[in-house]
Amino acid sequence: MAALYGAVIDGILTGGVYALMAAGLTLIFGVMDIINIAQGVLVVLAAYLSYFLSIRFGLDLFVGLLVTIPVLFLLGVAVEWLFIRRLRSQEKTAMSILVTYAVAIIIEGVLSVTFGVNYVQLHGWYVTRSFQLLGFYLPYIYVFGFLLAAALLAVLFVILYRTRFGRSVRASLQNRTAAQLIGVNVARVSTLTFGLGVAVTAAGGMIFGATNAFNPNSGYDLISRLLAIVILGGLGSIGGALAAAVAMLVVEDVVAVIWSPVWSDVVFFVALVAVLLIRPVGLFGRAAARAQ
Amino acid sequence: MSTGIRRHRIRRWQPALWVGAAALLLSACGAAPSTASKGGKGPxxxxxxxxxxxxxxxxxxxxxxxxxxxxxxxxxxxxxxxxxxxxxxxxxxxxxxxxxxxxxxxxxxxxxxxxxxxxxxxxxxxxxxxxxxxxxxxxxxxxxxxxxxxxxxxxxxxxxxxxKDDLVPFAQWIASLPASERPKTAAYPTSNDPFTEPQLPVAERILQAAGVRTVYSRVFPAEVTDYTPIADQVAARHAQVVLLGSVDVPTVSAFIQAFAQQHYNPKAFIATAGPDQGAAFVNAVGANNTGGVMVPNGWYPGFKNAASQAMVQAYIAKYGGTPSGVxxxxxxxxxxxxxxxxxxxxxxxxxxxxxxxxxxxxxxxxxxxxxxQFDSLGENGKAVAFAFQWIHGTLTQVLPTNAPGSSPPVYPKPPWGS
Structure with a gap:
């Protein structure tokens, strides 16, 4: 039974980290109808930025976020301005897959040339240490990662639901044409939203890099999992991403412990299909998200 | 089709073409040209x-x-x-x-x-x-x-x-330890890969014959979302020796990190691949977590072979680094x-x-x-299996203990982080 509880705790903590990585993906889709295939590589890019700051300037990984979050925000703005904005609305979603995939290849190439392909990992005192609670060792890095995820997702929620910009974002999300008619600068909102979505990835990338060895190719394994999370949670729903990430990791970890790791993915994807059959928009799909 | 429509379509596809062309150019930079010599005088x-x-x-x-x-x-x-x-x-x-x-x-x-x-x-x-x-x-x-x-x-x-013979020297060494020092329990987590899976049963048979009880033996997929529950289960069983079937650095790194977090330090830890990756392994797990980690192989940078040493020197001259990083x-x-x-x-x-x-x-x-020397199947019948161990930041040949060039293995393994 202790192993089962342990697996649930592992799943919740790791799920927080995955939610952080998936939040930007679902936010960008919700507002812009853009499926950002580059999200996995952006996570890896964020991890490399943290690595660079840590190795070159000795910056603590969490302090480094003060640099990496703005840098990734600017990168997101640049990508939107250079590539996404030029897509015409009729084929925007389909074309965004191709364009963001190409962006991913470019970023991967730049990382390979800059850092090489050997695996690296982020280090800090909290990466391998843990504390005991109710008989379980809780790793600091996962606890910090979960708290960071909760804090950043809360900030996102406040931005979306308690600010003027957030109202513009939600208006654009509901009806772009109507939003334009009432004076919302939809193009500007889209650019800032894309930047925001990519900026959130900085935190996810840092935690990913501290809990996994990575190289420039590591993003491709991630993207399939992140897409599964945002589909289960409901495209466009931040809360859905958190719930889905935790659900995915808890299911997989529990199956790995009580049955076999080989069946972890299978059981999760069977559950995903079952949920989508009952509720095609996911747990907190677009309709629900708009009603928040 | 009018010119206007054509231009319109080109403009619509322009971002994708632009990015695609840049991506192709970037990937082309890393690829060698594809030419061949058909004559007898060229290369x-x-x-x-x-x-x-x-x-x-x-x-x-x-x-x-x-x-x-x-x-x-x-x-x-x-x-x-x-x-x-x-x-x-x-x-x-x-x-x-x-x-x-x-x-x-x-x-x-x-x-x-x-x-x-x-x-x-x-x-x-x-x-x-x-x-x-x-x-x-x-x-x-x-x-x-x-x-x-x-x-x-x-x-x-x-x-x-x-x-399939990679882990034999390690298993035989564990089996040869005095009963008072020999581990009592072993864990065999392995990735479902054709490289790793054949190795563990051979070692498990040797260890079981020596009285080392199996407390964990499970296969996990090559790409796992979260290694933590698998590693935590190994830790919970308190296996005194862990034989990990890994194909890369991230797998080994994830297990070492989870073991350290669970304050679990087996007496011996060997991974089928990953610790042989030189600097990549050290960078991933951290230099203070390499001590005592073992890996089977047929070669290591300090291999006492003139051609090997010349190759290592040529490698360092061209790519930099130290012998341990090769x-x-x-x-x-x-x-x-x-x-x-x-x-x-x-x-x-x-x-x-x-x-x-x-x-x-x-x-x-x-x-x-x-x-x-190849046998009828094409396998190298002359290859000798060794096991290497990270000792004071250097990958060192330790097994077989009676092989020329072997140093005594560090046993039990130092705690993580030391």
Whole structure:
């Protein structure tokens, strides 16, 4: 039974980290109808930025976020301005897959040339240490990662639901044409939203890099999992991403412990299909998200 | 169709084309040109498909360095049959499908003179069949799992240690320890990979015969979302020795991190791959977590072999770093070149049928990994299994304990972080 509880705790903590990585993906889709295939590589890019700051300037990984979050925000703005904005609305979603995939290849190439392909990992005192609670060792890095995820997702929620910009974002999300008619600068909102979505990835990338060895190719394994999370949670729903990430990791970890790791993915994807059959928009799909 | 509509469509696709062109340009920068010598006076062109991107990119690029180091050495010593050697290396992105296409292209379109193998059993199995169809000798250095030889291909030769025997020295050493020191329990988590899975049952049989009880033995998928529950379960069983079936650094790193977090320190820890990756392993797990970690292999940078030491020096001269940072993939690739070169020189020919016959003749060849002699399956019967251990930041040969050059293994393993 202790192993089962342990697996649930592992799943919740790791799920927080995955939610952080998936939040930007679902936010960008919700507002812009853009499926950002580059999200996995952006996570890896964020991890490399943290690595660079840590190795070159000795910056603590969490302090480094003060640099990496703005840098990734600017990168997101640049990508939107250079590539996404030029897509015409009729084929925007389909074309965004191709364009963001190409962006991913470019970023991967730049990382390979800059850092090489050997695996690296982020280090800090909290990466391998843990504390005991109710008989379980809780790793600091996962606890910090979960708290960071909760804090950043809360900030996102406040931005979306308690600010003027957030109202513009939600208006654009509901009806772009109507939003334009009432004076919302939809193009500007889209650019800032894309930047925001990519900026959130900085935190996810840092935690990913501290809990996994990575190289420039590591993003491709991630993207399939992140897409599964945002589909289960409901495209466009931040809360859905958190719930889905935790659900995915808890299911997989529990199956790995009580049955076999080989069946972890299978059981999760069977559950995903079952949920989508009952509720095609996911747990907190677009309709629900708009009603928040 | 009016010009206006055409322009409109071009504008609509412009961002995608622009980005796609940039991506192609970037990827083209890393690929070698594809040309071949059809005459008898130009360079000898040797084709190979390597995983320069994708899951095996770290190994693939190390292999590329090994092949290139060998080619540079040969060319600086007069070439083969008096002709320069030119490598035609293409990337398969770690894909078993792409690797087949690549060898078909290299052989049937580019008409390369010879081919070298790719990285990993996973890619060797499909590509060796392509080479067999065209009658090409297929000498490789990283496809030594039993699955690679199951097809009974006459043209395939693995210059490295047969995978299934990798853990034997380690298991025999544990079994030979005095009963009071010998671990009582063992765990065998392994990735479901043709490289790792055949190794663990052999070791488990030896250890069980010595009274070491199995407390965990499970297979996990090659790509796991979260290794933590698997590693935590091993820790919860308090296995005194852990034999991890891993194919890469991230897997080993994830287990070590989870073990440290759970304050679990087995008396001995060996991983089938990962700790042999030199600097990449140290960077990932942290220098203070390497102490006592072991890995089986047929080669390490301090290997007492003149050709090996010369290769290590050449590697450092070209790529920098220290001997400990040289990946064993480099030696495996280099050995492929050496073996093929000896066959070409002995047969005075680039005729693949003659080369295959020569390699099957029972002749003993030399490589940076030691002697090579192929059995009827193409496995290297002369390869010797060693186990290496990270001691004070250096990968050191420790097993077999009576082998020349072996240092005493550190046992029990120091705690993580020390």
């Amino acid at each position: 000898i062109v040797i084709g190979a498909s390597l995983s320069l991107s994708g899951d095996f990119s770290a190994d693939g690029q190390a292999f590329q360095r090994g092949y290139e180091l060998w080619a540079a050495y040969v060319n600086s010593h007069g070439g083969l049959l008096g002709r320069k050697v030119k490598l035609d290396i293409v990337s398969d992105a770690s894909s078993p499908t792409q690797v087949v296409t690549n060898y078909q292209t290299l052989i049937s379109l580019d008409h390369v003179n010879l081919v070298f193998g790719p990285f990993s059993t996973l890619l060797t199995v499909p590509s060796s069949k392509v080479a067999a169809r065209y009658g090409y000798a297929f000498v490789e250095g990283a496809g030594g799992a039993p699955l690679a030889f199951a097809a009974g291909l006459h043209n395939m030769f693995d210059v490295s240690l047969p995978v 990946n064993s993939d480099v030696a495996e690739a280099y050995s492929v070149g050496q073996v093929v070169a000896q066959a070409v020189e002995a047969t005075h020919s680039l005729n693949n049928a003659k080369i295959i016959a020569y390699l099957h003749s029972g002749v003993v060849l030399q490589s940076v990994q030691g002697p090579v």
